[in-house]
Amino acid sequence: MKLVRYGKRGDETPGILDDEGRIRDLSGHVDDIAGCVLEPAGLAKLAKINPAKLPLAPEGQRLGAPVAGAGKILCIGLNYKMHASETGAEVPSEPLLFQKAVSAINGPYDDIVIPRTSTKTDWEVELGVVIGAPAKYVSEEEALSHVAGYLILNDVSERDFQKNRAGQFTKGKSCDTFCPIGPWLVTADEIADPQNLTLRTLVNGEVRQNGHSSDMLHPVAKLISYLSQFMSLLPGDIIASGTPDGVGAGMKPPQFLKAGDEIVMSIDGLGEQRARLVADR
Structure with missing residues (x-):
């Protein structure tokens, strides 16, 4: 579905x-x-x-985020080998966890608002994993049975806020509109293998990311099991499983988003989201 x-x-x-x-x-x-x-x-x-x-929805309707009431967005950093390499970061021995505020959730075609003081707003296409059955202390073998479905997630990131403004990643990840999800929630039965998906990003029509989920250092089942050792995962919680290489910060020289830019992201079987960048007023 x-x-x-x-x-x-x-x-x-x-x-x-x-x-x-x-x-x-x-x-x-x-x-x-x-x-x-x-x-x-x-x-x-x-x-x-x-x-x-069922009744047909009226034509021309805005699509919102396909999941409501998410309690938390758990994000995994540096989870693709090639992305870790492009950033020059040391590969973490365990999943690198940070959180993104649920107030950042945005519709798949809504504008992304660049914060007033931003100089380094960046893109990250990610496989979003939505929890269905509550999970606590689950094994890797049973982990995928706790997934309701999958969706496209753009982990929009302000790199200056993230890396140079002290503290952890949260302030660079949680700006309003910085978490477009959708267009759909595709139930888990339609995705045979979450480690066999191509993820793509186009910025102004040019390919920036073209990765594959098999490049994950920690696959989806491991992430669910790992996170469930620390906290309960509840229906509607979202795991952002990391981004492949091709982010703006990894380019030489780095390139970041500006008002008027357009981002298109797609993942096999999960559709396509499209957003325009606008300046905060």
Whole structure:
């Protein structure tokens, strides 16, 4: 299934794509794409619904973030071999964890706002992993059974805030609009192997990232198991599993985003998101 949320920001309606890629209204069956709806029993109920019998959503609707009510966004840094190499960073012996504020979540086609004092806003295409069944102390072997689905996540990053403004990564990762997700949440049954996906980024029509999830140092199952040793993972929590090489900070010379730029990101089976950069006013 491909689950969506559409409508005005803060007032989105749950939906599902039919076989022709049209949005169908799910509001008669669920209040939102969140919480227990993402658990195995909730997704099993949705799977029994024939989308063709649901009302069509009005045309021209804004697509919002396809998951609501995320409690936390857990991000993994330097999780691709080639990305670690381009940054000149030492490869961490364990997954490098930081968090991104949930207030940064943005729709897949919404504008990305460059903060007023930003000089180094950068892009990072990532495979986003959405938790369905609660997970605590799970093994790698059972980890993927706790996944509700996958989505595209742009871990937008302000490198000066991230690296030169003291403290941890959070302030460079959590600016408003710095976490576009979607366009859809694709349920886990449609992604046979999360380690066999191509991730791409185009900036103003030029390819910047063209990586593969097999390059992850710590695959998705390991990340879920690892994180669950420290905290409970709950339905709707999102894991940003790291970015491949090709970020602006890794270019020679580095190149960063400016107002008017356009980013297009895609991952096999997960669709495409597109955003325009605008200056904060």
